[in-house]
Amino acid sequence: MVTEETGTRRVSAEKLAGFIVRAFAAAGLPQRDAAIVADLMTEADLRGSDTHGVFRLPQYVRRIRAGGINTSPDIRIIEERASTAMVDGDNGMGHLAMKFAAEAAIDKARNTGIGWVGARMSNHAGPAALYAMMPLRHDMIGFYFAVSSLNHLPPWGGAEPLLGTNPIAIAIPAGEEPPIVMDMAPTVAAFGKVRLQAARGEPMPVGWMIDRDGKPMTDATRADEGFLLPIGDYKGYALALIIGLLAGTLNRAAFGRAVNEVMKSQSIASNTGQSIAALSIEAFAPLEEFKRNVDDIIRTIRSSQRLPNVERIWLPGEQSHHKLQDRLASGIPLTATLRRTLGELAKELGIDPVI
Amino acid sequence: MVTEETGTRRVSAEKLAGFIVRAFAAAGLPQRDAAIVADLMTEADLRGSDTHGVFRLPQYVRRIRAGGINTSPDIRIIEERASTAMVDGDNGMGHLAMKFAAEAAIDKARNTGIGWVGARMSNHAGPAALYAMMPLRHDMIGFYFAVSSLNHLPPWGGAEPLLGTNPIAIAIPAGEEPPIVMDMAPTVAAFGKVRLQAARGEPMPVGWMIDRDGKPMTDATRADEGFLLPIGDYKGYALALIIGLLAGTLNRAAFGRAVNEVMKSQSIASNTGQSIAALSIEAFAPLEEFKRNVDDIIRTIRSSQRLPNVERIWLPGEQSHHKLQDRLASGIPLTATLRRTLGELAKELGIDPVI
Numbered sequence: 001m002v003t004e005e006t007g008t009r010r011v012s013a014e015k016l017a018g019f020i021v022r023a024f025a026a027a028g029l030p031q032r033d034a035a036i037v038a039d040l041m042t043e044a045d046l047r048g049s050d051t052h053g054v055f056r057l058p059q060y061v062r063r064i065r066a067g068g069i070n071t072s073p074d075i076r077i078i079e080e081r082a083s084t085a086m087v088d089g090d091n092g093m094g095h096l097a098m099k100f101a102a103e104a105a106i107d108k109a110r111n112t113g114i115g116w117v118g119a120r121m122s123n124h125a126g127p128a129a130l131y132a133m134m135p136l137r138h139d140m141i142g143f144y145f146a147v148s149s150l151n152h153l154p155p156w157g158g159a160e161p162l163l164g165t166n167p168i169a170i171a172i173p174a175g176e177e178p179p180i181v182m183d184m185a186p187t188v189a190a191f192g193k194v195r196l197q198a199a200r201g202e203p204m205p206v207g208w209m210i211d212r213d214g215k216p217m218t219d220a221t222r223a224d225e226g227f228l229l230p231i232g233d234y235k236g237y238a239l240a241l242i243i244g245l246l247a248g249t250l251n252r253a254a255f256g257r258a259v260n261e262v263m264k265s266q267s268i269a270s271n272t273g274q275s276i277a278a279l280s281i282e283a284f285a286p287l288e289e290f291k292r293n294v295d296d297i298i299r300t301i302r303s304s305q306r307l308p309n310v311e312r313i314w315l316p317g318e319q320s321h322h323k324l325q326d327r328l329a330s331g332i333p334l335t336a337t338l339r340r341t342l343g344e345l346a347k348e349l350g351i352d353p354v355i
Numbered sequence: 356m357v358t359e360e361t362g363t364r365r366v367s368a369e370k371l372a373g374f375i376v377r378a379f380a381a382a383g384l385p386q387r388d389a390a391i392v393a394d395l396m397t398e399a400d401l402r403g404s405d406t407h408g409v410f411r412l413p414q415y416v417r418r419i420r421a422g423g424i425n426t427s428p429d430i431r432i433i434e435e436r437a438s439t440a441m442v443d444g445d446n447g448m449g450h451l452a453m454k455f456a457a458e459a460a461i462d463k464a465r466n467t468g469i470g471w472v473g474a475r476m477s478n479h480a481g482p483a484a485l486y487a488m489m490p491l492r493h494d495m496i497g498f499y500f501a502v503s504s505l506n507h508l509p510p511w512g513g514a515e516p517l518l519g520t521n522p523i524a525i526a527i528p529a530g531e532e533p534p535i536v537m538d539m540a541p542t543v544a545a546f547g548k549v550r551l552q553a554a555r556g557e558p559m560p561v562g563w564m565i566d567r568d569g570k571p572m573t574d575a576t577r578a579d580e581g582f583l584l585p586i587g588d589y590k591g592y593a594l595a596l597i598i599g600l601l602a603g604t605l606n607r608a609a610f611g612r613a614v615n616e617v618m619k620s621q622s623i624a625s626n627t628g629q630s631i632a633a634l635s636i637e638a639f640a641p642l643e644e645f646k647r648n649v650d651d652i653i654r655t656i657r658s659s660q661r662l663p664n665v666e667r668i669w670l671p672g673e674q675s676h677h678k679l680q681d682r683l684a685s686g687i688p689l690t691a692t693l694r695r696t697l698g699e700l701a702k703e704l705g706i707d708p709v710i
Contacts, residue, residue, distance in 0.1 A: 083438040084468030084638040113439030114632075116469045118639050141601070155656045157665035162656060170597050180600065182593040214662035231587025238537040238671035241656075242525050245535065246496070249648050250639045256652050277469075283439040284473050284605045293604050297611050301510045301517060301596075307569035310512040316593035 007336030017042040019354040026349040027064045028071040037095045045332045048323035049127040051192040066266035083112045087119040091269040094125030102134040105278040113283035118251040118275045128169035129183035135278035143277040144169040147248040152228045156237040166243035175291030177298045181317025186239035187228040248273040362691030372397040374709035381704040382419045383426045392450040400687045403678035404482040406547040421621035438467045442474040446624040449480030457489040460633040468638035473606035473630045483524035484538035490633035498632040499524040502603040507583045511592040521598040530646030532653045536672025541594035542583040603628040
């Protein structure tokens with residue numbers, strides 16, 4: 001089913017998480033925090049977020065070693081209402097701040113029906129879906145908004161990348177079916193996909209990027225001279241802006257020009273902003289009825305009429321769910337390139353390699 | 356600045372609202388309710404939502420007279436937590452249910468930081484932005500999600516229109532600048548725009564619709580044989596689905612196949628679902644600082660570098676704000692066609708015409 005690059009080898013989630021813990025511990029993170037981050041990064045890899053899991057480990061370690069991330073943060077609530085909280089991540093690993101924020105949002109939703117928690121002074125935390133999915137096991141709907149760490153998107157009609165591929169994720173529980181999980185950037189292509197095309201020496205399709213004259217750009221190696229295109233033209237621009245205001249400005253975190261400024265250095269706090277909300281289903285509908293209805297909609301969509309040559313209609317998050325099953329059973333695929341990078345990191349840190 | 360069709364005449368907001376009140380009163384709505392709906396519909400026209408204001412009056416009246424809308428609804432909260440409420444619209448005019456829901460959400464946000472209110476047994480309520488903007492004057496951010504009243508969008512890869520152009524609107528207050536207001540459907544084009552092309556005898560651009568074979572469709576007169584396309588391919592599909600689950604399924608309102616079923620008849624309750632949330636800014640950041648920062652971002656975007664041949668970079672909601680200023684000063688433009696339709700309606704109801 002899955003086509004893999006030559007030289008790709010599979011490693012168990014347990015082994016991968018163990019390696020990540022060793023790396024973070026060697027870089028100075030307390031064991032307990034290293035374990036939390038490792039579990040979340042491994043979950044990202046299990047669900048197929050290949051550019052947001054262990055792939056990021058070398059960058060995280062580099063940033064920690066440059067002093068850009070606080071290894072003993074005092075993550076705390078600095079402002080609170082019955083259903084909202086403002087978290088200061090104290091420039092610790094983003095995963096720690098986001099887990100803390102998600103738990104606070106879930107607690108509040110349990111008491112009042114909904115909880116919305118914003119975070120400032122956080123850092124890159126991996127895939128948005130990870131956190132939007134945390135409320136699921138509490139029979140809640142989850143929401144996550146983040147300011148992405150690099151700007152590649154100009155306002156519609158503009159030629160200065162003031163906006164990022166700010167992600168939005170929303171997760172809705174089903175009954176017997178896997179949950180519906182939307183996790184998207186408001187751009188046609190993620191910048192990681194552009195880099196991948198460049199690495200492969202392949203051109204980009206028209207519609208991914210434009211150059212500084214607004215003309216279609218297909219040469220992925222020239223990506224830094226161009227801009228990503230938003231989905232739905234001005235609509236994706238509006239979405240990127242709104243997400244940035246909700247996750248950045250409202251949380252007194254970096255947004256707009258400030259994002260690219262702070263990211264120029266590995267040693268300056270990024271002041272990344274993210275927001276998480278949890279919404280209790282039982283505050284609106286009987287839980288079992290809701291889950292049955294979501295199952296019905298999933299099955300109706302999956303079995304509905306298809307366009308010619310379409311083999312299957314997928315639900316949002318369903319492909320990730322399939323990858324999760326596959327990788328739990330057969331391990332997480334690591335390409336030869338990634339294994340080499342992780343091997344170098346292991347040497348640098350003086351720890352045992354991943355495999 | 357504004358190009359208008361030949362035969363277009365302007366009418367003051369006051370006169371237009373007066374006409375709408377007369378029409379609804381003649382159709383059986385209590386005077387007080389008629390006035391509330393008229394004000395909201397006029398606001399839609401003032402802000403340039405030309406297909407969601409008085410344009411809909413004949414349809415609303417037809418539905419009321421067919422018994423499809425309850426003219427004396429008992430709009431009430433049927434389930435409540437500290438920060439959430441579930442409203443039963445009792446099949447009254449959607450505008451009444453949504454105003455009620457927005458006020459409940461604002462009250463809750465004042466006490467707990469956020470309020471989320473869902474509605475079932477509601478009806479079409481005009482443009483999403485109207486309700487997302489209600490929290491603005493209370494220094495809150497507003498959110499609105501709705502299930503649209505007709506399905507023209509299949510799941511990605513599908514050939515059955517199970518989804519609608521379900522709108523999402525989010526409004527964020529600024530300081531001296533107009534608020535940022537995003538109001539979008541997750542499709543490339545709204546179905547109203549398709550109808551407009553058909554009426555003008557003009558083809559649609561490639562990318563708006565596909566036919567049942569998945570091929571681009573440009574003949575707007577054949578629109579009923581085709582499907583709208585979502586923004587960002589599978590992303591817009593995911594967005595339409597998620598909005599439908601949040602506004603429909605969670606509120607025990609119609610969604611999926613049920614939507615087209617109930618809309619076949621003018622006399623059956625549509626059980627339209629909508630959700631509104633209000634988020635207090637002061638729960639996260641000092642109000643004046645936040646507004647100043649939003650102003651800064653607006654000005655940075657507006658004055659940033661433009662692509663060749665782009666005259667101006669607009670902020671989401673800014674064009675509507677300009678229309679509002681223009682129409683408050685010079686009146687709301689009514690095309691000859693619309694005036695004829697409203698004239699016929701006036702005769703039918705035995706009331707004075709709009710002009």
